[in-house]
Amino acid sequence: MDLANPTRFMSFSGRLLPWLAGACVLAFAAGLYMTFFVAPDDYQQGATVKIMFLHVPAAWLAMMCYSIMAISALGTLVWKHPLADVSARAAAPIGAAFTFLSLVTGSLWGKPMWGTYWVWDARLTSVLVLFVMYLGLIALWRTMEDPIRAGKAAAVLTLVGAINLPIIKFSVDWWNTLHQPASVMRLDGPAIHPTILWPLLTMALAFTLLFLVMHLMAMRNEILRRRLRTLQLGAASARVASARPQAAE
Amino acid sequence: MTEFLDLGPHAGFILACYAITLATIAGLFVWLAADRKSLTASLAKLEADGVRRRSGAASSGERG
Amino acid sequence: MSAADRPRGWVAALFSRELRLSLRSGGGALIGVLFFLAVVTVIPFGVGPDLNLLARIGPAVLWIGALLATLLGLDRLFQADRDDGSLDLLLMAGRPLEIVVLIKCLAHWAGTCLPLVAAAPVLAIFLNLEPLAIGAVTLTLALGTPALTLIGAVGAALTVSLRRGGLLLAVLVVPFSIPVLIFGVSAAGAAVSEPAPFMAPFLYLCAVTLITAVVGPFAAAAGLRFSAD
Numbered sequence A: 001m002d003l004a005n006p007t008r009f010m011s012f013s014g015r016l017l018p019w020l021a022g023a024c025v026l027a028f029a030a031g032l033y034m035t036f037f038v039a040p041d042d043y044q045q046g047a048t049v050k051i052m053f054l055h056v057p058a059a060w061l062a063m064m065c066y067s068i069m070a071i072s073a074l075g076t077l078v079w080k081h082p083l084a085d086v087s088a089r090a091a092a093p094i095g096a097a098f099t100f101l102s103l104v105t106g107s108l109w110g111k112p113m114w115g116t117y118w119v120w121d122a123r124l125t126s127v128l129v130l131f132v133m134y135l136g137l138i139a140l141w142r143t144m145e146d147p148i149r150a151g152k153a154a155a156v157l158t159l160v161g162a163i164n165l166p167i168i169k170f171s172v173d174w175w176n177t178l179h180q181p182a183s184v185m186r187l188d189g190p191a192i193h194p195t196i197l198w199p200l201l202t203m204a205l206a207f208t209l210l211f212l213v214m215h216l217m218a219m220r221n222e223i224l225r226r227r228l229r230t231l232q233l234g235a236a237s238a239r240v241a242s243a244r245p246q247a248a249e
Numbered sequence B: 001m002t003e004f005l006d007l008g009p010h011a012g013f014i015l016a017c018y019a020i021t022l023a024t025i026a027g028l029f030v031w032l033a034a035d036r037k038s039l040t041a042s043l044a045k046l047e048a049d050g051v052r053r054r055s056g057a058a059s060s061g062e063r064g
Numbered sequence C: 001m002s003a004a005d006r007p008r009g010w011v012a013a014l015f016s017r018e019l020r021l022s023l024r025s026g027g028g029a030l031i032g033v034l035f036f037l038a039v040v041t042v043i044p045f046g047v048g049p050d051l052n053l054l055a056r057i058g059p060a061v062l063w064i065g066a067l068l069a070t071l072l073g074l075d076r077l078f079q080a081d082r083d084d085g086s087l088d089l090l091l092m093a094g095r096p097l098e099i100v101v102l103i104k105c106l107a108h109w110a111g112t113c114l115p116l117v118a119a120a121p122v123l124a125i126f127l128n129l130e131p132l133a134i135g136a137v138t139l140t141l142a143l144g145t146p147a148l149t150l151i152g153a154v155g156a157a158l159t160v161s162l163r164r165g166g167l168l169l170a171v172l173v174v175p176f177s178i179p180v181l182i183f184g185v186s187a188a189g190a191a192v193s194e195p196a197p198f199m200a201p202f203l204y205l206c207a208v209t210l211i212t213a214v215v216g217p218f219a220a221a222a223g224l225r226f227s228a229d
Helices: A006-038 A047-079 A084-114 A122-143 A147-179 A194-248 B008-055 B057-061 C009-047 C051-074 C076-083 C086-092 C097-126 C131-158 C166-190 C199-228
Strands: none
Touching: A006 A047, A006 A194, A047 A084, A047 A122, A047 A147, A047 A194, A047 B008, A084 A122, A084 A147, A084 A194, A084 B008, A122 A147, A122 C166, A147 A194, A147 C131, A147 C166, A147 C199, A194 B008, C009 C051, C009 C076, C009 C097, C051 C076, C051 C097, C051 C131, C051 C166, C076 C086, C076 C097, C076 C131, C086 C097, C086 C199, C097 C131, C097 C199, C131 C166, C131 C199, C166 C199
16 A cells, blocks of 8 residues: 555545545435434334434444454554554544444433343443453553554554454353343344335444544544654754753853 | 424433434544644644754743 | 573473562562452452352352452563563563463462462352352362463553553453453352353363463563563
């Protein structure tokens, strides 16, 4: 990729962003219109099925964001791509936000449907673990001052997480069947009707575009932050160098 | 919204979901924009400082 | 020449150095056991002194206590070596760093977790556990705590350059320790509640320990290398 150069990436992403944002707005307009005026109410769940059009895309982004971070971690450690680390760091807060959204919308959906905000269901528990992992990664990034070193440490942790997430998912599934033989939560019924499916896919597309817009914005911020840091360090060392002859006088 | 859209008995939950999602997304955008603004501002300040420092090194004490 | 130059010599030398350090420094093994005792003592005040209830949740209490005690000692795994510079020597020694990490983990486990395992039967009596349940808890702790140490080594390696990384380390490690906790408590609890199977979670626990024995040293070694350069 010729985007390895941060300056070229900045100009390219600057040109791309308005188009992505426009597409995102259009997709949201279409998706929300379909959600509220086309999609019928579920015969069992009533109008609460409208929460699904937020919940499922948010959960999809929570997972897609971690995959992007894992690929970026590979890019940092294996290919040493200069932007991979920027991409992973920019994605983490956004991923955490969407994981939070999928948890909140899920429990707000669960209250009218199952009578409780939270069940220790395998799926909910796994998403909660994912949320904790996002926050841990963000904390790791924020605690280490040197962005390169922090990026490498976070990349190792992201990859270990990518290996461990299936194990965690499996163990939580196993634990759940042990304690709760009949799962409360069933999304996989008969095939989803097209009048539900199309709004859902449109909303998923809109959320994905939204993620891309925010990810690009965060990456641009991150590049600026590193540029600022380099300049500040350079200025500080120049100041030290210029102060030294004066002290010798 | 609730007048022409019948959201049923659980309208509060649905509207809360959409409100929280909107608030979170708006919060992310505000954060991104504020971050960018402060970064570009301090970059511009630094560049202005740097030019001045190169010409005359007198002002090195004013930046902490 | 000396014992350190023979192929197995340096392994034994490193192991005994680490074991002695972890036993002697900062109260060593005793502090961990005391913390374990404190956690177990506090539980009945929280949930009430009902002996039946305590017997039911006993395995879980012992496992969570052991997890917390293990987390508490993890930041010492590489921190002391980094402070006195011996970590740099280990990095430059030319030995495979993954093996070095594995040996350090084993020594750390023998110094801090093995005393916990030894204390578990005594503490189990406080919680009104049956002899069979005591055996199950001790066995699962003995096989599960190495996994906790090996997972913790990754977190310890990543946070080694931070001055006060202990809390962050715990936050990073806890999500990864969930499978160990689930299978460990399930296997130990099988001895208390009758219909639950023992062998399946026990074998899963062993599998998790073996997986972490591979993943942990490699990831921790990578983390140490990145923190050094």
